[in-house]
Amino acid sequence: MYRFGNAVTMDLYGKSHGPCVGCILGGIPEGLKVDMDKVFAEMDLRKPKGRIGTPRRESDVPEFLSGIEDGTTTGGPICIEIKNGNTDGSKYMAFYDTPRPGHADLPALLKFPDHDLRGSGQFSGRLTAAVVAAGAVAKQFVSGYSIRIAAFTRSVADVTDPEQRDLQSALESRNHQTRACTEELDKRITERIEEAGSQQDSVGGVVECVVEGLPIGFGGIWFDALDAELAAAMFGIPACKGVEFGDGFDLAKMRGSESNDCYHFEDGRIVTTTNHLGGIVGGMSDGAPVVFRTVFKPTPSIARPQHTVNLRTLEDDTVRAEGRHDPCIVPRAVAVVEAMTALTLADQIRRGFR
Ligand SMILES: Cc1cc2nc3c(=O)[nH]c(=O)nc-3n(C[C@H](O)[C@H](O)[C@H](O)COP(=O)(O)O)c2cc1C
Incomplete structure (x- = not known):
C-alpha cells in the first residue's frame, strides 16, 4: 500500500491489470453524509473521453466496502474498491526486454525482479480512480468548512487559456471534455490532442486549481506548510513534473513592490488587493483564493519508435x-488534482491547522 496523509490518510492499493484498484481512507470523522451522486460525478470526470482519452474504458463504479452505513460515515476506515474489467496485457510484454523511455519500466524492472508490467502495474494512472473516489469524500468533508475546490485545464501543448479564472469559471470546465473553461478552448485543445494522437505522439499541459473559503491562518508551518503539502500531494500524481503557486516562476522577474499582495479592509474584512503569491504566506492562507498550477508531462507511452536498451541482448x-x-493526461488529471487537494485540506483540518 502507498500511504498519503497523517490524520486523514489514504492507503492506495492494486495495479492496472489486477482484479481491482482501491484505497482505505482513514480519519474522516463519524456523521458525514456522503452524497454518492457527487462521488459518481467526480468519477465520470476522470474517465477518458472521445479520442482524447485512452480506448481502455472502464465502468469505474466505486464500491464502499466499509466505513459508510446508510449513506453516513461511521468514523472507521472507508474501504473503496473499483474493479478492473477491460484488461489486455498483450501489448506490454515487449517492455520487459525494451523498457519504454519516460515510463517507470527501467527502474521498476531493475528494482523489483517480479514487476508486473501489464498496464504498467502499480505505476498506472489507473490507481487514480481510487484517489478520485477518496477525494470525492474528502471534498464533501471540507465543504462542511465552506471550502470549495475547482481545477481546470490552463494549457495543453501551445494552447493556453489567457484569462484569469476564478472558482466559478473553473467549475464551468466540468462541461467540457478537455476541462478547458470555454467551448472555444475545448475545441482547440481537442484538436491538439487528436493531432498528437494521430501522429503516434502525445502532449502535456498545465492544470490550475483554485481553492476558496480558507480562513486567514489556515495551514501548518515549515514542513507542514499548506503549500509544501499541496506540492507534495501533486508530485504524488503520476506524470506531474512541477508545481507553482500564484505567479510562480514569474516571481523571479518581479520586484517586492510588485509581488507583495497588499492588504486593505473591505466591508470590515482584511483582503489582499492582488494575488501574486497564490493565497499562501508563511505556509498559511492569507485569505485570498489559493491558486496553484501543476504541469503534467506528455504521456510517455507513444506508438512511434524510440531509442531504448534491450535488457536481454544488452x-x-x-x-x-x-x-x-x-x-x-491533462484532461483526466484535473479530477485527480482536485481530489489530492481535498485530501490535503482534509488532513490539515484534522491535524488542527485550521
Ligand atoms: C490519469 C492518468 C492517466 C495516465 N495515463 C497514462 C497512459 O495512458 N499511458 C502512459 O504511458 N502513462 C499514463 N500516465 C502517466 C504514467 O502513469 C506515469 O508517467 C508513469 O507512472 C511514470 O511516472 P512519472 O511520470 O511520475 O515519472 C497517466 C497518469 C495519470 C495521472
Missing part, C-alpha cells in the same frame, strides 16, 4: 508503445 534497441494510452 544492446541498443528501439521500442514502440502500442496499446491503449491517453494521448494527453
